[in-house]
Amino acid sequence: MRLPKAPLAAVLLLGCVAGCTSSGSGSHKVSVFAVKPGQCFTAPGTVKVQLSSLAEVDCSKPHTQEAYAVVPYTATGGAASTGTPAARALTSSYPGEDVLTTFAQGACAQRYRGYVGVDYLDSTLFFTYLLPSARSWEQQADRNVLCFVTTTGTMLTKSVKGSKQ
Numbered sequence: 001m002r003l004p005k006a007p008l009a010a011v012l013l014l015g016c017v018a019g020c021t022s023s024g025s026g027s028h029k030v031s032v033f034a035v036k037p038g039q040c041f042t043a044p045g046t047v048k049v050q051l052s053s054l055a056e057v058d059c060s061k062p063h064t065q066e067a068y069a070v071v072p073y074t075a076t077g078g079a080a081s082t083g084t085p086a087a088r089a090l091t092s093s094y095p096g097e098d099v100l101t102t103f104a105q106g107a108c109a110q111r112y113r114g115y116v117g118v119d120y121l122d123s124t125l126f127f128t129y130l131l132p133s134a135r136s137w138e139q140q141a142d143r144n145v146l147c148f149v150t151t152t153g154t155m156l157t158k159s160v161k162g163s164k165q
Contacts, residue, residue: 032053037115039066040159059158065151066156068161069108071145100131100145103145116161125150125160125165127147129146
């Protein structure tokens, strides 16, 4: 998965990196291809543009991000990237980072209220996302955008689901 080039990308860079290792904080590696809503993650010590795993912790432990949506990329024309052969054909070629970024910003913003319980514009938290890289798109048929609630200040110590923060 590739990190987006967007203002909120810097926030995610603080929280994720390939090769996160398990530490005394109770974290363990989770493949970016296995992330599910409700999982919480901690910040690593170093930053990379592409990553393959995240350091997951229990949401009751200090963390900086919580996954809240896994959204299949939808090509122009509205066909989901998964499902019928016709739908998959619309997304067989990597659409590029700009197209994926625009899609991710809209898709993650739309799903924010349903998870946190308050509109993004009224929230004290932020969101960011991970995009499929050209490599994961071609080699692993990766079409999912991962959406994360994140903080730039105080660490989170519980799930933000339904918190209305």
